[in-house]
Amino acid sequence: MAAARGALLKYLRVNVATVQRNPSPFSLSFNSIRRCFAEEVRGSFLDKSEVTDRVISVVKNFQKVDPSKVTVNAHFQNDLGLDSLDTVEVVMALEEEFGFEIPDNEADKINTINMAVDFIASHPQAK
Amino acid sequence: MGASRGPRLSGLQKQVLSLYRGFLRAARCKSAADRRQIESIVSAEFRRNSNQVDRKNFLYIEYLLRRGKKQLEQLQSPNTESLSQTKQS
Numbered sequence: 128m129a130a131a132r133g134a135l136l137k138y139l140r141v142n143v144a145t146v147q148r149n150p151s152p153f154s155l156s157f158n159s160i161r162r163c164f165a166e167e168v169r170g171s172f173l174d175k176s177e178v179t180d181r182v183i184s185v186v187k188n189f190q191k192v193d194p195s196k197v198t199v200n201a202h203f204q205n206d207l208g209l210d211s212l213d214t215v216e217v218v219m220a221l222e223e224e225f226g227f228e229i230p231d232n233e234a235d236k237i238n239t240i241n242m243a244v245d246f247i248a249s250h251p252q253a254k
Numbered sequence: 255m256g257a258s259r260g261p262r263l264s265g266l267q268k269q270v271l272s273l274y275r276g277f278l279r280a281a282r283c284k285s286a287a288d289r290r291q292i293e294s295i296v297s298a299e300f301r302r303n304s305n306q307v308d309r310k311n312f313l314y315i316e317y318l319l320r321r322g323k324k325q326l327e328q329l330q331s332p333n334t335e336s337l338s339q340t341k342q343s
Binding site (some may be wrong): 180210211212216219223231234235 | 263267268271272274275276279282298300301304
């Protein structure tokens with residue numbers, strides 16, 4: 128009899144324990160919100176290799192550029208023979224490719240393919 | 255940064271480049287054919303002045319900047335469809 132009671136209590140206790148182990152609705156929803164948010168943030172930054180490929184293809188399509196000279200490390204003025212007006216045009220073409228506006232003070236600093244890639248890859252609005 | 259070698263821009267140069275950017279942005283809002291025409295006129299004008307105007311002729315460059323800003327304001331108006339140019343003899 129005592130053994131049966133003990134077994135019953137144990138069973139009940141186990142039951143209670145399983146109920147308590149379930150996460151509360153609050154923490155569940157909090158976690159799922161946090162997960163969605165994290166995925167959204169991660170998804171909005173573009174993959175760096177994809178950015179590199181797209182930047183290189185935009186620069187190669189630029190009339191005045193010799194496509195064979197375009198490399199990841201190319202400097203617009205020193206290596207590709209562009210002047211500052213051409214550089215403005217290249218950066219504007221990149222803006223259109225990635226669908227966001229680059230402010231003037233940032234655009235003035237972009238002089239190499241690498242810098243364009245770094246800036247675009249670190250910009251959450253780039254598409 | 256080692257990668258950023260290249261000429262440092264003066265304040266006046268930055269203003270010119272920013273004006274050029276402004277024109278190219280304004281051109282985006284026009285129809286495709288007008289846009290092409292605006293871009294070719296604007297880039298020819300900037301390039302011509304960059305070759306012909308002495309880089310130390312600050313007064314004239316500032317005059318051109320002021321004139322360009324006025325023209326840009328007119329171009330930005332939605333009523334303006336395109337640019338035209340007349341040949342000076």
